[in-house]
Amino acid sequence: MQTVYNTYSLEKESFTPIEKGKVRMYLCGPTVYNYIHIGNARSTVAFDTIRKYLEWRGYEVNFVSNFTDLGDKVIAQGEKEGLTEEEVADKYADAFLEDAAALNVEPASSRPRATQFMEEMVAFVEKLMAEGMAYEVNGNVYFRTNQFKDYAVLSHQNMDELKKNAAGRLDGDDQDEKENNTDFALWKKEVRPDVTAWPSPWGPGRPGWHLECSVMNDVLLGETIDIHAGGIDLAFPHHTNELAQSESYHGKTFVNYWLHNGFVNVNDEKMSKSLGNFITIHDLLEDDSIEPQGLRYFLVKTHYRRPVAYSRDRLDQAQQELDKIYRTMRALAKKAGAAGEVDAAVAAQLHLLEERFIGAMDDDFGVENALTVVFEGLTLANRSLEEGQSEATVQLIEQKLAEWLHIFGVDNFEESRELPTEAKALLEERAQARKNKDFAKSDELRDQLKELGILVKDGRDGQSVEFI
Ligand SMILES: [Zn+2]
Incomplete structure (x- = not known):
């Protein structure tokens, strides 16, 4: 039975989708004004893994994730870049899709942009106003938080704490205009001449960020959805406000399960621009010594609710683990085929491993325990290869491991990393030495390559290499 930890109840709950066999899932996507950082990537990768697992279990997942393509950050970046x-928005939406593809993230079922839903947003606000849940002051429209009885629940703070924190958290709003300082903007007036504004009954302006997600959820997924996901920093105010608006609008539960991922710390400090440890995926992937799939694997191997501790050393360790997986998967691919019978004992062991794998993932997507099972599967694979098991047995092991690994975004088992230039030169030199039967020189060069983390093997077709 699938369980998920719901931030709303702070409990693990059994997962029952609204429609049998189908999951309506929404992940708050990025504001497209810059390259995404490793924290954004963590959220993208964590929920891609959850989606892939649900799909592997047979659910049809309607996975919607948006682009916020308007607002102060986009305006300011435009001014900076001319x-x-x-x-x-186009530039950084494309950059996001490129990074996501490199991290082997499955394309969303829909990737809506906020600017495509202006009419629906205006209509949404009009209805809230008609019901007394919102009020207009000077061309701005605010949500009346004290009219919504469960406003503070998802934030897990009491109203007094929220009021105290609100001024700092709901920046950009004009506090003097509000009836209560927890009230938040649904519509913001815009009168600057060179800035895009949309027409509304309250004058030109643009929607508040929270409203965008409520409306895109409503239009694309319906009144109540199964899973709403995002980083834990979004629980308040963003998701708290989405919930208040949507439930006021429909008079129904908005989300059955709220799932939030933990932070990424960089070198044991919180990542922030002021500390200078703000790492973008764009920069990381510019570095040829970092393989995108290694980065994906590094991000995915920590349970989604726990913080990920990033350091270059830990990333390299993850890459080494991944290389072990590659080596075994490549060895299996070489041997797999249709010939022979499937060994009953191996099949039975695989079946037991799969039950444990499912048990781990069904428990709030316990990737750490699930990966332990994958590594036991790899041990079984290596033993079966050593024992000379039949092609059919090897093929079955390969298929199962590939299915499990796909959930983590590990799909491409071919060596994809570029050899460093230095290593290429040493390999050429070594090929020449072997041609000249200078085996002392050849051995010496092999040792030098090993120091660079590259293992050389000699076969009938010449030298082949593996990353150690
Ligand atoms: Zn959102």
Whole structure:
């Protein structure tokens, strides 16, 4: 039975989707004004893994994740780069999709942009106003938080704490205009001449960020959805406000399960621009010594609710683990085939491993325990290869491991890393030495390559290499 930890109840709950066999899932996507950082990537990768697991278990997942393609950050970046707001949004939306593809993230079922839903957003606000849940002051519209009885629940703070924190958290709003300082903007007036504004009954302006997600959920997934996901920093105010708006609008539960991922710390400090440890995926992937799949694997191997501790050493350790997986998967691929019978004992062991794998993942997507099972599967694979098991047995092991690994985004078992230039030169030199039968030189070069982390093997077709 699938269980998920619901931030709303702070409990693990059994997962029952609204429609049998189908999951309606929404992940808050990035504001597209810059390259995504490793924290954004963690959220993207964690929920891609959860989606892939649910799909592997037979659910049809309607996975919606948005782009926020408007607002102050987009405007400011446009001014900095001499681009229009639309050009900024296009540039960084493309960059996000490129990074996500490199991290082997499955494309979303829909990837809506906030600017495509302006009419629906205005209509949403009009209805809230008609019901007394919102009020207009000077071209701005605010949500009346004290009219919504469960406003503070998802934040797990009491109203007094929220009021105290609100001024700092709900920046950008004009506090003097509000009836209560926890009230938040649904619509913001915009009168600057060079900035995009949309028409509304309250004058030109643009929607508040929270409203965007409520409306895109409503239009694309319906009144109540199964899973709403995002980073834990979004629980308040963003998700708290989405919940208040949507439930006021429909008078129904908005989300059955709220799932939040933990932070990424960099070199044991919180990542922030001021500490200078703000790492973008774009920069990381510019470095040829980092393999995108290694980065994906590093991000995915920590349970989604726990913090990920990033350091270059830990990333390299993850890459080494992944290389072990590659080596075994490549060895299996070489031997797999249709010939022979499937060994009953091996099949039985695989079946037991799969039960444990499912047990681990069904328990709030316990990737750490599930990966332990994968590594036991790899041990079984290596033993079966040593024992000279039949092609059919090897093929069965390969298929099962590939299915499990796919959930973590590990799909491509071919060596994809570029050899460093230095290593290429040493390999050429070594090939020449072997041609000249200078085996002392050849051995010496092999040792030098080993120091670079590259293992050389000699076969009938010449030298082949593996990363150690
Ligand atoms: Zn959102």
